[in-house]
Amino acid sequence: MAIPKLVLACILLFAIVLQQVNSQGLKIDFYKKTCPSLESVVYATTARYISRVPSFAAALLRMHFHDCFVRGCDGSVLISSTSNNTAEKDSIPNQSLRGFQVIDAVKSAVERQCPGQVSCADILALVARDAVSLINGPSWPVPLGRRDGRVSNATEALFGLPPPFFNATQLIAAFASKNLTVKDLVVLSGSHTIGFSHCSTITTRLYNFTGVGDSDPSMDPNYVAALKRKCSPTDRTSIIQMDPGSSQSFDVNYYATVQKRRGLFQADAALLTNNETNAYVTKHSTSSATSSFFKDFAASMVKMGNIQVLTGSAGEIRRICSAIN
Numbered sequence: 597m598a599i600p601k602l603v604l605a606c607i608l609l610f611a612i613v614l615q616q617v618n619s620q621g622l623k624i625d626f627y628k629k630t631c632p633s634l635e636s637v638v639y640a641t642t643a644r645y646i647s648r649v650p651s652f653a654a655a656l657l658r659m660h661f662h663d664c665f666v667r668g669c670d671g672s673v674l675i676s677s678t679s680n681n682t683a684e685k686d687s688i689p690n691q692s693l694r695g696f697q698v699i700d701a702v703k704s705a706v707e708r709q710c711p712g713q714v715s716c717a718d719i720l721a722l723v724a725r726d727a728v729s730l731i732n733g734p735s736w737p738v739p740l741g742r743r744d745g746r747v748s749n750a751t752e753a754l755f756g757l758p759p760p761f762f763n764a765t766q767l768i769a770a771f772a773s774k775n776l777t778v779k780d781l782v783v784l785s786g787s788h789t790i791g792f793s794h795c796s797t798i799t800t801r802l803y804n805f806t807g808v809g810d811s812d813p814s815m816d817p818n819y820v821a822a823l824k825r826k827c828s829p830t831d832r833t834s835i836i837q838m839d840p841g842s843s844q845s846f847d848v849n850y851y852a853t854v855q856k857r858r859g860l861f862q863a864d865a866a867l868l869t870n871n872e873t874n875a876y877v878t879k880h881s882t883s884s885a886t887s888s889f890f891k892d893f894a895a896s897m898v899k900m901g902n903i904q905v906l907t908g909s910a911g912e913i914r915r916i917c918s919a920i921n
């Protein structure tokens with residue numbers, strides 16, 4: 597029996613649409629045939645580093661964020677500067693990034709198994725996921741198939757990343773420009789439950805907030821005093837925990853800290869000034885909200901990992917993560 601022409605046309609159209617969806621979107625099983633051992637190799641190598649130096653977990657999570665917010669998740673944050681190009685790595689917000697050696701080690705291990713197949717952008721997305729899960733956080737399936745970019749520009753990192761002194765309006769706009777919602781903002785800010793900041797990031801807030809030798813009145817004065825004991829006005833090297841006492845464990849304690857007006861940055865404190873973010877902070881400031889936060893975090897990380905990705909034949913698969921082929 598002949599298939600009616602209209603049905604045939606519909607099937608054909610559907611196939612074309614499907615093909616476009618597949619080539620533009622990311623897929624969980626993208627490397628199923630070309631690199632079946634990918635996820636176990638990434639996990640094993642990441643675990644080896646994080647078991648020795650747990651603080652790498654925070655650094656690797658932040659690196660993925662910095663990658664995605666500048667030119668999309670294309671591995672551009674991993675590129676080193678050359679004689680004719682100042683790369684993102686050398687921009688001011690990136691000066692405190694660390695853990696590049698972990699990415700290089702994972703890439704080498706992956707290249708030994710499946711040479712020339714897996715992008716550095718995908719490796720970074722997987723490492724960030726594994727880093728979080730290795731320090732008691734959630735895990736989630738990572739859609740894959742990103743390609744590596746061929747541009748890394750320090751100026752773009754300076755203007756693309758939200759600085760720590762942004763208020764709620766500015767933060768919401770910065771996230772909206774990446775198609776991320778107010779909820780994504782408050783959920784992903786929960787990353788500050790782990791890791792460290794340099795004293796220099798907060799000295800203005802502690803010592804000279806409005807230029808008259810004052811501190812930020814939105815911070816708990818007892819906490820201001822405690823931080824001043826750790827950070828002198830001229831300290832450029834010391835680091836402090838962002839979520840004191842719990843900075844090595846991925847949990848909801850960040851929201852309790854923010855709720856107590858002890859968020860380290862103005863960008864953390866700002867989450868109390870918007871009704872929607874404030875409600876989220878309040879709801880998640882007790883450990884009974886852990887599973888709710890973990891579920892939200894996984895969903896927002898997948899969204900962040902989708903920002904302006906290169907797919908299909910765009911970009912390249914870098915041979916080493918620190919240099920364009």
Ligand code: HEM
Nearest residue numbers: 654655658661692758759760784787791792793794797863
């Ligand atoms: C909402 C806007 C954000 C601002 C303004 C911000 C700002 C900062 C700053 C200033 C630091 C400390 C840098 C230093 O002084 O060493 C930091 C650390 C960190 N950020 Fe954020 N961040 C934001 C969002 C995010 C997001 C979305 C993530 C992850 C998805 C993230 C993950 C981290 C982590 C894990 C650290 C600790 C890094 C380490 O220990 O090396 N941040 N952030």
Ligand SMILES: *[C@@H]1O[C@H](CO)[C@@H](O)[C@H](O)[C@H]1NC(C)=O
Nearest residue numbers: 677678679680681682920921
């Ligand atoms: C920069 O130099 C490299 C070689 O070091 C070269 O391959 C590349 O094309 C140069 N890029 C520009 C924009 O001049």
Ligand SMILES: *[C@@H]1O[C@H](CO)[C@@H](O)[C@H](O)[C@H]1NC(C)=O
Nearest residue numbers: 680681682749750751752755
């Ligand atoms: C880097 O980005 C800035 C800001 O978009 C732009 O003005 C500049 O020309 C770029 N530099 C290079 C080398 O492309």
Ligand SMILES: *[C@@H]1O[C@H](CO)[C@@H](O)[C@H](O)[C@H]1NC(C)=O
Nearest residue numbers: 761762763764765766767869
């Ligand atoms: C946030 O900062 C911007 C730019 O400085 C300012 O115009 C705006 O009024 C501020 N919003 C709030 C809610 O403070």
Ligand SMILES: *[C@@H]1O[C@H](CO)[C@@H](O)[C@H](O)[C@H]1NC(C)=O
Nearest residue numbers: 772773774775902903904905
């Ligand atoms: C946000 O979504 C719009 C509409 O789908 C799209 O045109 C734009 O490129 C997206 N922006 C980013 C940064 O992903």
Ligand SMILES: *[C@@H]1O[C@H](CO)[C@@H](O)[C@H](O)[C@H]1NC(C)=O
Nearest residue numbers: 803804805806807808809829
């Ligand atoms: C505080 O800020 C004001 C205005 O920016 C500046 O003139 C002054 O030198 C600063 N004081 C200190 C101790 O840094």
Ligand SMILES: *[C@@H]1O[C@H](CO)[C@@H](O)[C@H](O)[C@H]1NC(C)=O
Nearest residue numbers: 868869870871872873874875
């Ligand atoms: C935020 O909540 C306060 C108090 O519940 C209310 O007065 C205010 O109108 C709300 N603002 C917005 C923008 O919804």
Ligand SMILES: CC(=O)N[C@H]1CO[C@H](CO)[C@@H](O)[C@@H]1O
Nearest residue numbers: 685686687690691692693694
């Ligand atoms: C991690 C990293 O590459 N940091 C660099 C940031 O930029 C400064 C110079 O501006 C370099 O000295 C750092 O090595």
